[in-house]
Amino acid sequence: MTQLISSLDEISAPYDVLYCDLWGCLHNGKALFPEAVSALQAFRRKGGAVVLLTNAPRTHHAVRKRLDAMGLPLDAYDVIAASGDATQEAMLTGAAGRKLWHLGPGKDDDLFEIIPEWLRDQPPIERVELQEAEGIICTGPFDEFNETPDDYRARFLLAKTKGLTMLNANPDLVVDFGATQIFCAGALAELYAEMGGEVLSFGKPHPPIYDFARRQLAAKGITCDTNSVLAIGDGVRTDIRGARGEGIDAVFVTGGLEAHRFGDDPATPDMGLLTAWLEAEDLHPRYSMGRLR
Incomplete structure (x- = not known):
């Protein structure tokens, strides 16, 4: 049974x-959660290292730029x-x-523009219309505030x-995004897979993002074993299942995407509801908490 912590x-x-x-733990897409920021700063002051591990369909350069604009202090990660x-x-x-149809908004163009040095000798990627494409790169709907996956069936x-x-x-x-839920690339990929299309995924819970995180840490001279990492x-289908797949402990923040399941106060989940739901989902995070703090 999960241990509820404050x-x-x-x-x-x-x-x-x-x-x-990030989303749901450190910010809501519009504003940072001050208590969460303080928790990360405190962890680092004690000698720990923080990886901001996000399913954002952009490079870490673009993510950092956005976090800077939101006011996230550099000593938080x-x-x-x-x-x-x-x-x-x-x-x-x-x-x-090499010829790809990019399904997604223009804000994700850094994927094609900010190329890591070790990959600059690769043949260029050409963005083309669907009719000419050899493959698809999906970063989300073109209009994430108004479109749904069904808009892409044809x-x-x-x-x-x-x-x-x-x-x-x-x-x-x-x-x-604030009080509004918007569809992500995963919803489009799920539909494409249901229709019989082949999908390759790279963020949580899949291994490639964890491999990238380890390499980012190593570049900073930070090494660790599995037992010393906490997600x-x-x-639940990304962070918690991803942690399980990597063999690392996890804290489930109940006041995020699934807050409606655990009572009226997102900061204080009902333990009975939480335990029953996790059991039904066959998920067993070592810890749970209402908000990161």
């Missing part, structure tokens, strides 16, 4: 590294590892061909007929 400090002593999710980074590596090494049927592989840059299905996240 603060990260209660259980952080055995851990050297945190893999901390060590490195950023994004689903977009892992996807970009697969894209640039030709996992879906185009996905054509893509499946052409045998196109989709690179899914964000396995999340939905995310809370924090509000996504």
Whole structure:
């Protein structure tokens, strides 16, 4: 049974590294959560390292720029590892061909513009219309505030007929943007897979993003073993299942995406409801807490 905690400090002593999710844990897409920021700063002051591990379908450069704009202090983290980074590596090494249909908003263009030095000798990726494509890179709907996956059925049927592989840059299905839920690339990829299309995913819970995180830490001279890593996240199908797959402990933040399941107060989950739901989902995070603090 999961252990309900009220603060990260209660259980952080055995851990050297945190893999901390962003949306729902550190911010809501519009504003940072001050208590969460303080918790990460406190962990680092005690000698720990923090990886901001996000399913954002952009590179860590773009994620850092956004966090800077939101006012996240630099002493709250060590490195950023994004689903977009892992996807970009697969894209640039030709996992879906060189001519790609980019399904997603223009804000994700850094995937094609900020190229890691070690991949700059790869043949260029050409963005083309679906009819000419050898593959798809999906970073989300074109209009994430108004479109749904069903809007893409006809185009996905054509893509499946052409045998196109989709690179899914964000396995999340939905995310809370303030008080509004918007569809992510994962929801589009799920539909494409249901229709018989081939999908390759790179963010949580899949291994590539964790490999990228370890390499980012190593570049900073930070090494750790599995037992000393703690994952924090509000996504059961991404953060918690990903942690289980990597063999690391996890804190489930109940006041995020699944808050409606555990009572009226997102900061204080009903333990009975939480335990029953986790059991039904066959998920067993070592710890749970209402909000990261």
